Amino acid sequence: MQLKKTLGITLLLLAVCLLTASLSENFLSSYNLENLLRRTALFGIISIGVAFVIVTGGIDLSVGSVICLAGCGLPWLLTTQGWSLPSALMAVALVSAGIGLLHGLLITKLGIQPFVVTLCGLMMYRGIARGFTGDQTVGFGDGFKGLRSLATGRIELPFIDGFALPAPCVFLLVIALLAAFFLNRTIYGRYLLALGRSEEAARYSGINTGRMTVLAYVLCSCLAGFGGVLFVLDVNIAQPSDCGNFYELYAISAAVLGGCSLRGGVGTIYGVLIGAALMQTLRNMIVLTTRHQHMEFAIIGAVLLAGVVADELIKRRHLRRKAVRSLREESTPA
Amino acid sequence: MDMSAPLLEAGNLVKTFPGVRALKGVSLMLRRGEVLAVIGENGGGKSTLMKILAGVQPADSGEIFLDGQPAEVASVPDALARGIALIHQExxxxxxxxxxxxxxxxxxxxxxxxxxxxxxxxxxxxxxxxxxxxxxxxxxxxxxxxxxxxxxxxxxxxxxxxRILIMDEPTSSLTTRESEQLFEVIRDLRAKGVGIVYISHRLAEVMDLADRVTVLRDGANAGNLEKSEISHEAMVRLMVGRDVSRFYPHKSGEPSQPVLEAEDLRTPAYPQHGLNFTIRAGEIVGLSGLVGAGRTEMMQTLFGITPATGGRLKIAGNILVPQTPLEAINAGMALVPEDRKKQGVVLEMTVSENVSLASLRRDQKAGLINRRAESDLCREMIGKLHIKTPDGKQLAQFLSGGNQQKVVLGKWLAMRPRVLLLDEPTRGIDVGAKQEIYQLMEQLAADGVAILFVSSEMEELLGMADRVLVMHEGRMAGELTGSGLNEESVMHLATGGRYSTSKSTCN
Known part of the structure; x- marks a missing residue:
């Protein structure tokens, strides 16, 4: 079931790639592919974080604002405030983790709905970023070239001329492997999946469901913070009113496209990656092949809806068949 | 309108649900200005009868007369139009x-x-x-x-x-004072000629209030009592029946070490009552009581789900009041919860993932899932408990209720518990699986596990338990054992009777 699901979206991604390549010769240019991969990597990282929260049956709407806070905070601390690089990075990491901890505790200890908690976060963190920057664009200027190469760097690959792997892809790969390992091979990953499907049954089995839920929100905010840092390193400047705007929706869409259920308990890291890639490829296709770039959200929204509807229909058929089969098995004498 | 005819008369009502005959031909009569109490054990058919009279669900067959005229009560608006109103428990x-x-x-x-x-x-x-x-x-x-x-x-x-008011356990969530106010209202309505059908588990109330009593047992009329005949003993005798007591061969448990000792244990649900009891290794102890007596609440407190607000608990010699299920598990306890589909299994996970859910932590290798241990365990439990499933990869939701329950049991057997708490372990599962669960309980007890099980099924309780604890409205109403353990004495304590010594039985 899981495999079939990810197979479907993988085929869809390939189809979109082929279609775009046939419509525009620019698609396969190494400049375009590198850009596409870089954006996929950046969005993939934040989508993995959101996927952890969605697996618990929760939601995190504050991702875009955490990106803004981290993305504006780092250059602001380094250039305006003159902090040293290690202390600035440490501060960004601590604030990101603290935000996740706050969300998790409010949700598990006070029982406030994740939607509400993170909606408030969505408004607060961007507001804070606009506050301390005076709503002015912040950036690195000509400095921090070495640091910026973490996001802008290209890794020349052997055997392939003219194409280099964007550095964020390496981060994405490492994070995705770690995340997949965590979710599938560790007992904690299993706990997350179990509590996402039935919090009560998990709790009755001796699992500290509260602590695991908090962990998911902390992971999500940390990855959002890291993503924010990479975003600002990539483009060099950050506009507090705009940085990371709507990115939580990209991330949630990628996770849902990749097979995560908002009801919780279902999701694979591979699916989320393909989902993030599909979102960015669609966007790329619109940019390259049409003059209607403002239609981007309409088209992405329609594809997402179609994907979710198709998935629901397939699932229903699957369940019905399985129910019929098990009925038949039970009625035959053992 | 024929004023001499009874207000409401129902004859030979039959209602079948898939697999269960809830009503097997029940009759009932209600006069003007009368309080008729309808009593019976859990599952006796009271709720079904009321729902039929109030039009919530139709009967399969049987007739209803209002003022002597045949009437059909097809829906709730229909019932209301005819002057029949149901006041729900909720x-x-x-x-x-x-x-x-x-x-x-x-x-x-x-x-x-x-x-x-x-x-x-x-x-x-x-x-x-x-x-x-x-x-x-x-x-x-x-x-x-x-x-x-x-x-x-x-x-x-x-x-x-x-004109007809049906009240389903109206005092179940009222304070004593509120109950008394309610009785006043009821008496007042009665004086105005309203007919009242009053369902209650509380026999003291019934004695206070009722003009007549109709007793249901196993979906049939067990008898009626006129005002002069109403007594606690008479009602219990009809609820239980004279002929039922079937004695199972009890294993005579040899005295052994106490494994679970509760001293003045207070549950958050009923903090005013301290609970005291002891369960020994190898003992099977039943926990009886009516719905809402606090049985499930006590089990959840023992297991750390709703931690105790006071008192002491000694588990295998260690003093510990579990604050979380994990603490209870680490102390050697296991709970098979009442709501199998919500609290027992994770329906959308596989048999194997369900069976290993509690033991993952113990079998881990530096945080990693021990896949070998997981698949060995799954195979072991499928074999040992005869779980009917194609393989361990089947989702739990596609198993029958009995097999789901075996999955839950497998999860806990993997932890080799010293105290096994079972909350209605055989509810809603087929006879074959029931038998297997009984055998498993016997076997575990023989291995020295202390078992405490909640059951609303009298036969199961008497057949399986060495001893039965009875709860009533949050307190431990008594403990029955040996010759004093029979349906009547259990029912007596469960409905609020005050004595717990072995009484002479009627059969």
């Missing part, structure tokens, strides 16, 4: 609206669609007066006590000109 009020809005919900007094509030408040005030509720009609229902909310429900029924 109240059906919109607590975000005020009293008047609730009273006239769906039939608001209005002018061109605009609610005429003054007229509504006026009418509401009269209705509230009739039931003796001193409250402003503009008060929000959420601000009322449960007892007052019930009075609003009664007022609503009266506003519909109800």
């Amino acid at each position: 109240l059906n009020l919109a607590d975000n609206l005020d009293i008047a809005a609730n009273l006239f919900l769906g039939r608001e007094k209005h002018r061109f669609g605009v609610i005429d509030k003054p007229a509504q408040y006026r009418a509401a005030r009269q209705l509230l007066e009739a039931v003796g509720l001193e409250a402003d009609p503009s008060a929000l229902v959420s601000a009322l006590s449960i007892g007052q909310q019930q009075q609003v429900e009664i007022a609503k029924a009266l506003s519909l000109n109800a």
Whole structure:
């Protein structure tokens, strides 16, 4: 079931790639592919974080604002405030983790709905970023070239001329492997999946469901913070009113496209990656092949809806068949 | 209208649910200005009967007469139009609206669609007066006590000109004072000629209030008692039946070490009652009581789900009041919960993932899932418990209820518990699987596991238990063992009887 699901979206991604390549010769240019991969990597990282929260049956709407806070905070601390690089990075990491901890505790200890908690976060963190920057664009200027190469760097690959792997892809790969390992091979990953499907049954089995839920929100905010840092390193400047705007929706869409259920308990890291890639490829296709770039959200929204509807229909058929089969098995004498 | 005919008469009502015959031909008669109490054990058919009379669900066959005329009660509006109102155990009020809005919900007094509030408040005030509720009609229902909310429900029924009022366990969530107020209202209505069908587990109330008693047992009439015949003993005898007591061969448990000792244990649900009991290794102890007696709450407190608010617990010699299920598990306890599908199994996970859920932590290798241990365990439990499944990868939701329960048991057997708590372990599962679960309990007890099981099935309780603890309204009403352990004595304690010594039985 899981495999079939990810197979479907993988085929869809390939189809979109082929279609775009046939419509525009620019698609396969190494400049375009590198850009596409870089954006996929950046969005993939934040989508993995959101996927952890969605697996618990929760939601995190504050991702875009955490990106803004981290993305504006780092250059602001380094250039305006003159902090040293290690202390600035440490501060960004601590604030990101603290935000996740706050969300998790409010949700598990006070029982406030994740939607509400993170909606408030969505408004607060961007507001804070606009506050301390005076709503002015912040950036690195000509400095921090070495640091910026973490996001802008290209890794020349052997055997392939003219194409280099964007550095964020390496981060994405490492994070995705770690995340997949965590979710599938560790007992904690299993706990997350179990509590996402039935919090009560998990709790009755001796699992500290509260602590695991908090962990998911902390992971999500940390990855959002890291993503924010990479975003600002990539483009060099950050506009507090705009940085990371709507990115939580990209991330949630990628996770849902990749097979995560908002009801919780279902999701694979591979699916989320393909989902993030599909979102960015669609966007790329619109940019390259049409003059209607403002239609981007309409088209992405329609594809997402179609994907979710198709998935629901397939699932229903699957369940019905399985129910019929098990009925038949039970009625035959053992 | 024939005034001499009974207000309501029902004859030979039959109702079948898939796999269960809930009513096997029940009859009932209610006169004007009379309180008829309907009593019986859990699952006796009381609720089904009431739902049929109030039009919530139709009977498969049988007839209903109102004022001597054959009548069909096909739906709730139909029943209301005929003057029959049901007041549910759970109240059906919109607590975000005020009293008047609730009273006239769906039939608001209005002018061109605009609610005429003054007229509504006026009418509401009269209705509230009739039931003796001193409250402003503009008060929000959420601000009322449960007892007052019930009075609003009664007022609503009266506003519909109800002549027959069916009340399902109306005092189950009321304080003593609120109950007394309710009785006053009931007596008042009776004096006005309203017929009242009163369902209750509390026999003391019934003795106080009822003009007649109809007893149901196993979906059939067990007998009727006239006013002069009503007594605690007579009601219990009819509820239990004279012929039922079937004795199972009890294993005579040799005295052994106490494994679970509760001393003045207080549950959050009933903090006013301290619970005391001891369970020994190798013992199978039953826990009986009516719905709402606090059995499940006690099990959940023992297992650390709703931690105790006071008292002491000694588990295998260690003093520990579990604050979380994990603490209880680490102390050697396991709980097979009442709600199998929500609390027992994770329906959308595989058999294997379910069986290993509790033991993952123990079998881990530096945080990693020990896949070898997981698949070995799954194979072992499928074999040992005869779980019918194609393989361990089957999702739990596709198993039958009995096999799901075996999955839950497998999860706990993997932890080799010293105390096994079972909450209604055989509810809703087929006979074959039941038998297997009984055998498993016997075997575990023989291996020295202490077992405490909640059951509403009398036969199971008497057949399996060495000893039975009985709860009533949150307190430990008594303990029955040996020759004193029989249906009548259990029922007596469960319904609030005061003595716990072995009484002579009637069979």
